[in-house]
Amino acid sequence: MGETKKSKKSRWKIAAGIILILQCLISAAAIGVLIWLDLLPTVYVVLAGLVLFWLLTICYVCFYTGIRRKKKKKKGITYVRRGIGCLLSVSVMALCGVISFMLYQVENTLQTIAANTVSTDSVAAYVLKEDSAQTLEDAKEYVFAITEKYDYQHTEEALQEMCDSLGRTPKTQTYDSVLDMVAALYGGNVDAMILNEAYVELIEAQDGYESFSEKTRKLYDRQIETVVAASPETEEKDITKEPFIVYISGSDTRHLTLSTSRSDVNILVVVNPSTRQVLLLNTPRDYYVDTAACAGAKDKLTHCGIYGIDCSMATLGSLYDETVDYYAQINFSGFETMVDAIGGITVDSDRAFRCSEGGYYISKGINQLNGAAALSYVRERHAFADGDNTRGRHQMQVIEAIIQKASSGTTILSNYSAILDSMEGMFTTSMSTSDISALVKMQLSQGGSWNVKTFAVSGTGGSQRTYSMPGARSYVTYPDERQVSYAKLLVDKVVDGRTLTDADLEMPQIETE
Secondary structure (H helix, E strand, O other), X not given: OHHHHHHHHHHHHHHHHHHHHHHHHHHHHHHHHHHHHOXXXXXXXXXXXXXXXXXXXXXXXXXXXXXXXXXXXXHHHHHHHHHHHXXXXXXXXXXXXXXXXXHHHHHHHHHHHHHOOEEEEEEEEEEEOOOOOOOOHHHOOOEEEEEOOOOHHHHHHHHHHHHHHHOOOOEEEEEOOHHHHHHHHHOOOOOEEEEEHHHHHHHHOOOOOOOHHHHEEEEEEEEEEEEOOOOOOOOOOOOOOOOEEEEEEEEOOOOOXXXXXXXXXXXXEEEEOOOOEEEEEEOOOOEEEEOOOOOOOEEEHHHHHHHOHHHHHHHHHHHHOOOOOEEEEEEHHHHHHHHHHOOOEEEEEOOOEEOOXXXXXXXXXXXXXXXXXXXXXXXXXXXXXXXHHHHHHHHHHHHHHHHHHHOOHHHHHHHHHHHHHHHHHHEEEOOXXXXXXXXXXXXXXXXXXXXXXXXXXXXXXXXXEOOOOOOOEEEEEEEOHHHHHHHHHHHHHHXXXXXXXXXXXXXXXXXOO
């Protein structure tokens, strides 16, 4: 009988030891994952390590305390203690596994967000809708209109692929502009035309060409991917200490990739992490500016997006005499997921109105918005006399609300994975994984809110020929040079480490005699 009891005790000691060794190894592996992924501040990692060690100690006590109790003591307490120890140990191991897996998924999400620096262009061959050709082979004798002045690189790539498919070089006719090509197609002077689909919106914005999509169809199209290169002036920065500028571009798109298109949202986010100062600077989409697409040419700011997000960055950098370090392209169709992930936002509206999309009623004063309502709020422009200007202010207002809500340590910790998952559908960025992680770690370590201020430049409306549409006059906004100059001063103040006040956002009045 004595041997049997000793044997049972021995087997339990071995089993308990194996359980504790597994718990120790899995806990150590979880801490190793935290250190390897480098997503949390050191203090959080150390705290997690201490908690896991404390739990391991509790399990040890539950397993081995009471083994040498006198026979007269009840064995029930020992069995209960061992049972609690086993349950706690298994729970700790399961929790470590789940947390490690979630953090690994977060890392993959960060990699996807930061690595998606490829711009996709769709180049198509268009024919009139009633044309008899149904395949590219049917059109092998066709004359294709092209332009060598706009996006010719992608046109050449498309022509080469068509040549490989047909076994011969397609016949082409060169025109000066995109509208000249469309006029030639409509007039029967050519059989087809090769065009980057990003130009379709520009074409349909011109009088007489509003029904381009209904009057034509695509005979062939090709997806061309281009890596978006960083500005050669951009230097490596420690963005937790040095000021930096992010260009936020937004368009009404449902793609989760960086698609070449017009940019309807053009906001520079000027950040000084040392002073925790953020300036949101909005520039109207129709601003008539010197475009980086062609030296000495002027175009609407929104058109710069057709030539790549780097063109928009360079154009805005030139306008404000600053180097724009990073970009983030917002997908507004996925934006509502982000707002919901942080538990909604609060905005203060200066007037009451009803959104034309979704029918959401916005009252004057404080409003609590979920993702869908926030999306309608930032897209609304028809309810306002100065449509695009008010929409721009609302967009900055919502970005400010997101920054303030997301910068809460409680929000980050409780919604960390959900926030990052929603970011994958919300935007692509040129910021590296390490940059994003460093900002999150800094916020978790320091906590507190940021001083976010907004400023918008404006101008006067007019009509001009643009670089992208030289054959027709388009509505443009002539920049108010005083406002642009003042915006430069505000940017300089943030970069130089000054804290902005509401008074700083008020432009000095011109003294008149």
